[in-house]
Amino acid sequence: MNNIKYKFDKRFSKVQEGIDKGREKVEGAKDRGNLNRERNEAQLKKTNVFLEMGQLLYEKIRNNEIIDVDFEEYCNKIIELDKYIYDNNLKIKELKEAKSEKICECGHTIDNNDKFCAECGKRVDIQLSKGETKTCIVCESEIDLECNYCICCGSRIIDINI
Numbered sequence: 001m002n003n004i005k006y007k008f009d010k011r012f013s014k015v016q017e018g019i020d021k022g023r024e025k026v027e028g029a030k031d032r033g034n035l036n037r038e039r040n041e042a043q044l045k046k047t048n049v050f051l052e053m054g055q056l057l058y059e060k061i062r063n064n065e066i067i068d069v070d071f072e073e074y075c076n077k078i079i080e081l082d083k084y085i086y087d088n089n090l091k092i093k094e095l096k097e098a099k100s101e102k103i104c105e106c107g108h109t110i111d112n113n114d115k116f117c118a119e120c121g122k123r124v125d126i127q128l129s130k131g132e133t134k135t136c137i138v139c140e141s142e143i144d145l146e147c148n149y150c151i152c153c154g155s156r157i158i159d160i161n162i
Contacts, residue, residue, distance in 0.1 A: 062155070079153055083139045086152040 060066045061075055102110040108119035115124055132145040134157070141152035148157055 079139050082153050083141060086139075086141060 104117040106120040133142040136150040138155040139153040
């Protein structure tokens with residue numbers, strides 16, 4: 001009987017050792033997972049700090065608080081992207097406005113191309129064309145003549161009357 005108990009205890013201790021090793025592996029994997037998560041969070045925070053620092057640097061360069069030719073190429077790329085985004089936003093706005101319907105005072109729906117209401121004959125107000133514009137020397141966007149700052153890139157507009 002002692003021999004059976006001994007064999008049972010021996011097998012049970014091996015099972016227990018296997019369970020303990022499994023727990024250690026699980027705990028190790030859990031610890032590694034937590035460390036990986038914390039590392040990834042720290043890397044994301046670092047990326048956000050770099051982004052904020054880059055934006056601050058860009059603003060200081062644009063305001064001539066920092067002058068460094070090494071950044072000129074990057075600033076030009078940002079200006080090109082700003083212009084592209086701005087132009088696409090204008091196109092999107094135009095497409096939305098083109099698809100929008102107007103309603104006459106009589107309640108009839110008017111197409112954008114109509115000059116008169118088909119129901120009551122009232123003249124449709126024609127949208128005023130854009131006023132005089134000037135070109136931003138930084139991003140080359142067309143802006144209203146009265147603007148002091150470019151609505152695309154934010155540069156101060158300096159009027160040169162020669």
